Amino acid sequence: MTGTSARLPIGTAVKGFVDEDVQLAIAAANPEPLVVGGAAAPIAVPAPVSVPAAAPTAGAASTPAAAPAPATK
Known part of the structure; x- marks a missing residue:
């Protein structure tokens, strides 16, 4: 179809193609x-x-806790 009969506002989405x-x-x-x-x-x-x-409260240890043992495989 050719011509200027279709007037679309700017930004209107149109599905179609443009012929060569x-x-x-x-x-x-x-x-x-x-x-x-x-x-x-x-x-x-x-x-x-x-x-x-x-x-410190009464009965508390004065030394830090021992380090945990290393994990084994």
């Missing part, structure tokens, strides 16, 4: 520039709280 004797001109679409907001405000981080070490 029809001139095809596709306009190059320039993407819109990406608009990025300003820098984010800095976040206030509270200082770490120092917690005193707990005193």
Whole structure:
């Protein structure tokens, strides 16, 4: 079919093909520039709280536990 009877809005999806004797001109679409907001405000981080070490309880061992034995195959 030839002619200009079909009027389609720009961006309409159309299934079909272009025959070899029809001139095809596709306009190059320039993407819109990406608009990025300003820098984010800095976040206030509270200082770490120092917690005193707990005193050893009665009967607690004064030496660390023994290292585990290496695994065997």
